Amino acid sequence: MKWRSDVRKKAIYVLAAATFQLGGGVAHAQFPILTDIGVTLTATPTSNLVPGQFVDFTLTVTNYGPQATSLLVLDSSHFTNEIAQFVTNPSECYLVATIADAVEPYAYISWYVAGLPGQTDFLVGETLTCHFQFALSAQAPASWPFTFSVSTFDPDINSANDVGTVTLRRAVAAVSATPVPVLSPATWFLLVVLLAASACRASYVARSSK
Amino acid sequence: MTYVDDGNFDHDLTYLATIAEPKAIRDYYAADVVMYLVVSGGIGISGLSHQPGYQGLSAPGGSGETGYAPFASAALQFNCALLAPEPGPGPPCVDYYVFPHEFAHNFGANHNIENSPWPNYPTTYTPPGPLESYAFGRYGNATGMNGGYRTLMSYFEGPALCDTPCSRVGYYSNPAVTTPDGFKTGNSAANNAAVIQMYASATAQYRISERIFSDGFEVAQ
Secondary structure (H helix, E strand, O other): OOOOOHHHHOEEEEEEOOOOOOOOOOEOOOOOOOOOEEEEEEEEOOOOEOOOOEEEEEEEEEEOOOOOEOOEEEEEOOEOOOEEEEEEOOOOOOEEEEEEEEOOOEEEEEEEEEOOOOOOOEOOOOEEEEEEEEEEOOOOOOEEEEEEEEOOOOOOOOHHHOEEEEEEEEOOOOOOOOOOOOOOHHHHHHHHHHHHHHHHHHHHHHHHOO | OOEOOOOOHHHHHHHHHHOHHHHHHHHHHOEEEEEEEEOOOOOOEEEEEEEOOHHHOOOOOOOOOOOOHHHOEEEEEHHHOOOOOOOOOOOOOOOOOHHHHHHHHOOOOOOOHHHOOOOOOOOOOOOOOOOOOOOOOOEEOOOOOOOOEEOOOOOOOOOOOOOOOOEEOOOOOOOOOEOOOOOEOOEOOEOHHHHHHHHHHHHOOOOOOOOOOOOOOOOOO
């Protein structure tokens, strides 16, 4: 029986690393890039944040040389439920979300600076900037560092400037003093009478027991 | 392939998207989605997938290398791929049915809402969020059952919400599907089947088939 649906006809290509080894040179799981990549991450505002409030991020990457690179990916730190809403500008930077199916599932964001078909090499001296926004969720901790860094898949020659970090701090809820009840004169009088009666009873019981 | 994975799913996905060899193989076979099976991707993790359109990130659609097309891939531990975890050299499986689980992430399907990265959506904040507001998995108990069920995308949320063993059944959440013993797999807030169907056509255009199934069924020689 022929498959009639275009969707069903489409191929799903399964690569089985355990069985596909077609000879030739062996490439390793890291593809070092022979240049110095610098990453900075800034944000505003970063303190007194309330859930749902957007933070503006500026992620900047620079190739300090000595070579152009045809491969560069930056990964964010992992998150689970700290981010409520994420907004990007796809025309400025190519970001993609990744979902990890782990014991505790998590997600992260990647910026593909170079390496996708159609992308040009990242040249020496070149700086690219990516703006995005996100809002913290109600589950975010009081202080939460968020980073973007050069992927460990494509490490560069100088790891000292590979990580950009912003620490986001939530507003601390004002602590109110415990209110002292205000008693009316009548209530004070009743309270004194009750305490006096209680004292007299205790005294009588003590004398009677002698 | 000449690539030797290092037990890091993240590296595997970056490899598939950026390195010439896997991209050429993908183009040759016109694969719309690439599923990469490995011995291990790390301890305590059974699969990793890109996800289209999340919060406005790389939306589905496009062809060649635009939109989500270059990212349509997932990596998973091969012995956790199907119904029951098979003995293997890798770490213990976190879950089973991992192949259809990771595959569906590429169409915009999500976990149950409590285990999604943006759990507040859509109740607290306005879109953009997941591709569709109903694209979540489902779990629960059914009348007369010994134990609860969960769909292919759902995690186990504890015995209070889904009786042990809370078996993962071979269905995506779908209001039209109820298991023979009464577990309704979907509702208006959990319908991954619909989001898969909605974006299947766009996914099918990531590559134009010329070899596999070129005659409608058989692999062309």
